[in-house]
Amino acid sequence: MQASLVDVEVSVGGGLPRTVIVGLPDAALSEARSRCRAAISSSGFEWPQHLVTINLSPASLPKSGTHFDLGIVGGILAAHGSVAQGRLDDAVLMGEVGLDGSVRSTRGVLPAVLEAARAGIGHVVVPMEQVREARLVEGITVHGVGTVRELAAVLRGEQVPERLPDVVPIGTVRREPDLADVAGQDEARWAVEIAAAGAHHLSLSGPPGVGKTLLAERLPGILPDLSSGEALEVAAIRSLSGLYVDGVLPRRPPYSAPHHSASVAALVGGGSSIARPGAISLAHRGVLFLDEVPEFSPTVLEALRIPLEKGYVELARSRAATRYPARFQLVVAANPCPCGYHGLAGRTCTCPPNAVRRYRDRLSGPILDRIDMQQTLRPMNQSYLRKAMRRASEPSAAVAARVAEARARQLHRLAGLGYLTNAEVPGPVLRHELPSPQGIDLVDTAVTRGLLSARGVDKVVRIAWTLADLAGSAVPRTQDIRAALAMRRGEDVAEVRCG
Numbered sequence: 450m451q452a453s454l455v456d457v458e459v460s461v462g463g464g465l466p467r468t469v470i471v472g473l474p475d476a477a478l479s480e481a482r483s484r485c486r487a488a489i490s491s492s493g494f495e496w497p498q499h500l501v502t503i504n505l506s507p508a509s510l511p512k513s514g515t516h517f518d519l520g521i522v523g524g525i526l527a528a529h530g531s532v533a534q535g536r537l538d539d540a541v542l543m544g545e546v547g548l549d550g551s552v553r554s555t556r557g558v559l560p561a562v563l564e565a566a567r568a569g570i571g572h573v574v575v576p577m578e579q580v581r582e583a584r585l586v587e588g589i590t591v592h593g594v595g596t597v598r599e600l601a602a603v604l605r606g607e608q609v610p611e612r613l614p615d616v617v618p619i620g621t622v623r624r625e626p627d628l629a630d631v632a633g634q635d636e637a638r639w640a641v642e643i644a645a646a647g648a649h650h651l652s653l654s655g656p657p658g659v660g661k662t663l664l665a666e667r668l669p670g671i672l673p674d675l676s677s678g679e680a681l682e683v684a685a686i687r688s689l690s691g692l693y694v695d696g697v698l699p700r701r702p703p704y705s706a707p708h709h710s711a712s713v714a715a716l717v718g719g720g721s722s723i724a725r726p727g728a729i730s731l732a733h734r735g736v737l738f739l740d741e742v743p744e745f746s747p748t749v750l751e752a753l754r755i756p757l758e759k760g761y762v763e764l765a766r767s768r769a770a771t772r773y774p775a776r777f778q779l780v781v782a783a784n785p786c787p788c789g790y791h792g793l794a795g796r797t798c799t800c801p802p803n804a805v806r807r808y809r810d811r812l813s814g815p816i817l818d819r820i821d822m823q824q825t826l827r828p829m830n831q832s833y834l835r836k837a838m839r840r841a842s843e844p845s846a847a848v849a850a851r852v853a854e855a856r857a858r859q860l861h862r863l864a865g866l867g868y869l870t871n872a873e874v875p876g877p878v879l880r881h882e883l884p885s886p887q888g889i890d891l892v893d894t895a896v897t898r899g900l901l902s903a904r905g906v907d908k909v910v911r912i913a914w915t916l917a918d919l920a921g922s923a924v925p926r927t928q929d930i931r932a933a934l935a936m937r938r939g940e941d942v943a944e945v946r947c948g
């Protein structure tokens with residue numbers, strides 16, 4: 450996420466013809482020698498018939514990847530006199546070269562250009578396909594090159610015609626799935642709305658086919674737009690993951706739903722020499738959905754614990770330690786048992802009793818500890834479903850408007866304390882800095898009766914605040930506390946809501 454500028458120095462002359470790269474390169478980078486040499490020759494330039502020394506400084510910084518190719522080629526062309534040195538003094542070059550002299554896209558262009566602009570560099574040369582990505586950064590001139598010949602032209606100060614890929618800007622046009630497509634399940638829709646309004650982590654449970662995934666996919670669609678700063682972070686992570694970044698900042702919160710067979714590396718990030726971002730970082734500022742969460746390996750779930758607490762993940766690899774942001778809203782879904790039909794009228798669960806208990810136990814521990822709200826979805830009977838299909842479900846836009854209002858109330862209340870959402874407010878602040886909710890004695894009673902853990906108390910109060918924000922009430926009312934208690938414990942809230 451934070452790029453470092455690397456100086457590429459090229460010296461030609463003295464000694465037998467060979468090429469040396471110094472400055473802590475890894476294996477892929479050492480291969481740059483062969484790639485750059487072939488690319489220069491096939492572009493009609495000459496590779497120097499002398500000792501060529503390429504120094505990448507600072508030498509103390511471990512270097513990895515193929516994106517130094519373009520800088521090395523530029524250095525050779527200048528050292529050999531094919532182009533003038535001048536332009537290179539004020540330019541950052543980034544890109545991989547092919548043996549045929551083509552210039553290929555590379556990971557991490559956006560964070561690199563951000564750093565170049567911050568350092569006051571005037572020009573940046575990037576692969577043609579990534580011009581739009583680089584232009585997200587203001588205050589620096591972006592040149593796109595598709596070949597080594599075009600690089601030479603840019604370094605001579607000539608204009609290179611731009612051939613940008615035809616794309617529909619995803620950030621503006623992509624349609625998010627809409628809540629209007631979900632029939633019935635009013636209570637679960639309400640839970641998703643509350644989760645969105647207060648940024649609470651949510652668990653959805655119920656038999657297969659009741660709409661758990663449908664609802665989870667629709668959560669990002671009712672969240673507020675990202676700020677420019679957040680959007681840049683999201684785009685930078687995509688860039689580092691090698692995903693396409695277009696010329697429009699992604700204003701909608703991302704959604705990441707890794708499969709339960711995902712490895713620790715796929716989930717939290719990994720890689721051999723320098724770690725790449727994983728699914729949790731691709732969900733940064735958005736939603737991470739874990740479907741069939743008990744099927745995830747316990748090691749994978751355990752790896753989520755620290756990122757959930759800190760909002761970032763630290764990955765130490767052989768060559769470097771990296772830190773990627775990972776502040777996401779977690780939604781998990783689970784069936785009641787491995788076969789999916791335990792406790793369901795009209796269906797027979799085929800699981801051995803032990804298996805049901807083991808399955809549920811897997812949900813406990815680090816993840817369940819972090820979940821604020823639990824919602825159970827029941828299959829809808831045919832007549833109800835027919836009725837539900839007839840009346841139109843409320844569209845996401847209407848729900849998003851209420852969420853935005855509730856978020857604005859939180860912002861107003863919490864601004865002085867330094868928080869944005871109810872979910873972020875730490876227990877002590879909740880207890881001592883904010884007014885006490887009405888009916889708080891209900892919570893005390895639940896603790897005394899052993900129905901709620903001490904940790905659960907703060908979660909209940911946070912949810913109650915969100916309910917108050919959605920209702921436009923200045924403090925949580927007794928009915929908010931009652932509903933929050935039910936949601937925390939995964940009870941039926943239908944009658945509570947009506948009462």
Ligand SMILES: [Zn+2]
Nearest residue numbers: 786788798800
């Ligand atoms: Zn079963």
